[in-house]
Amino acid sequence: MSLLGAILESKITAPASCLIETGTSMEDIDVLAPLVTNVEIQTSRAEAATGKIVIEDRRKEDGQWMAADSGRFARWMPIRVSVDFETHIEEIIRGTIVEITPNYPNNGGGCTLEIQVQDDSSVLDRDQMRTVWGADEPMSDRQILEELVSPAGLEVDGESSDGQSSRSLSQDATPIQFLMERARANGYELIFQEGKVYFGPKRLTGEAQAAIMVYAGKATNCLSLSIKDEAQHPDGVRFDVAPQEGGTAPVTETLTADEEPLGSAPAASEGADAGTESVWRVSREGDESEEEVRARAQALVNEHAFRVRATGELDGSLYGHVLKVARTVKVDGTGERYGGVYYVDKVSHVFDATGYRQTFELMRNATGDDAGGGGPLGAATSAISSLF
Numbered sequence: 001m002s003l004l005g006a007i008l009e010s011k012i013t014a015p016a017s018c019l020i021e022t023g024t025s026m027e028d029i030d031v032l033a034p035l036v037t038n039v040e041i042q043t044s045r046a047e048a049a050t051g052k053i054v055i056e057d058r059r060k061e062d063g064q065w066m067a068a069d070s071g072r073f074a075r076w077m078p079i080r081v082s083v084d085f086e087t088h089i090e091e092i093i094r095g096t097i098v099e100i101t102p103n104y105p106n107n108g109g110g111c112t113l114e115i116q117v118q119d120d121s122s123v124l125d126r127d128q129m130r131t132v133w134g135a136d137e138p139m140s141d142r143q144i145l146e147e148l149v150s151p152a153g154l155e156v157d158g159e160s161s162d163g164q165s166s167r168s169l170s171q172d173a174t175p176i177q178f179l180m181e182r183a184r185a186n187g188y189e190l191i192f193q194e195g196k197v198y199f200g201p202k203r204l205t206g207e208a209q210a211a212i213m214v215y216a217g218k219a220t221n222c223l224s225l226s227i228k229d230e231a232q233h234p235d236g237v238r239f240d241v242a243p244q245e246g247g248t249a250p251v252t253e254t255l256t257a258d259e260e261p262l263g264s265a266p267a268a269s270e271g272a273d274a275g276t277e278s279v280w281r282v283s284r285e286g287d288e289s290e291e292e293v294r295a296r297a298q299a300l301v302n303e304h305a306f307r308v309r310a311t312g313e314l315d316g317s318l319y320g321h322v323l324k325v326a327r328t329v330k331v332d333g334t335g336e337r338y339g340g341v342y343y344v345d346k347v348s349h350v351f352d353a354t355g356y357r358q359t360f361e362l363m364r365n366a367t368g369d370d371a372g373g374g375g376p377l378g379a380a381t382s383a384i385s386s387l388f
Helices: 003-010 030-035 120-124 141-152 175-186 290-304 375-387
Strands: 017-022 036-044 050-056 078-084 089-103 112-119 129-133 169-173 189-193 196-200 209-213 222-229 236-241 251-256 279-281 308-315 328-332 340-352 355-364
Touching: 017 036, 030 036, 030 050, 036 089, 078 112, 089 120, 089 189, 112 120, 120 141, 120 175, 120 189, 141 175, 141 196, 169 175, 175 189, 175 196, 175 290, 209 222, 236 290, 251 290, 279 290, 308 340
Parallel strands: 209 328, 236 279
Antiparallel strands: 017 078, 036 050, 036 340, 050 112, 078 089, 089 112, 129 169, 189 196, 222 308, 236 251, 308 355, 328 340, 340 355
């Protein structure tokens, strides 16, 4: 089948539905599913994924409530929310129930049970630990990560990096608080997805997620898109390197972005001839090592290289996938400058009476589409647009 034919056939799509499973064995909430009126899940590469589930609760003849007394919802109970696309199921969030709110208004027909959920990072925020890592022999940040998450039944994602191992580290915080500090010290992301923990730099290479299609006739899955292309960001970050000999002045080092550009023209290539440098400075914090200061400075300039920001909304059923944060995605139909690969920063998933929608925030550290205006997918888009 041709690419054009495959795209047209894929548009015959059944509405996506929400699948909620709870308990250690992750059982479907079954007869309670029709009572779910609203589900909102917020995912982010910088914060824990959280969500709210609203259930229309009903009182039975014996005085028990269908949802509140079902035994399917309790504090710290494991929960998983997925999307059933009929042909396949994709997970949005896996974690625990952190808050339950039954509401009993004057009108008994309006009773609800609200469930607040948080990803697996929640189970790492219970025990404040005091320990020293690497006191006897050096330990990498990844080794510390493995020790902290294994009691919670979590795995370290195979794509994770080692981090630093230059000095012993004192922990006087919960595991998640300490791990967030170590992620910042390395300029890493800390992502909890599908029972695994990713600890490492942005994953900018590899296969991108299914394309976001704009103005593509019947292939369109994007309901709206807005792009902001900002100038006021540093092209470099300076920091002082400790002198090698006593009595000599510190040496200033300037770092520039070193991450893979998502396009043909890196962000710093525009404005380089404006006449003045665009450079910020960072200073050592507390007992940071030189390695940590350098990593933090590099992370800062890398983050500011992502000056192209996009916000929009997907029809979840037409898109046919869960758009995942901390991964790349292709945007097709926005022209040569703004078409191409973006990095997913945030996604909000909403199920309600109108269907399934995904509101997203993307970012990019370059302009220009390396595929030449959209590549094969862009060509198919043009062909479809000419037909409809």
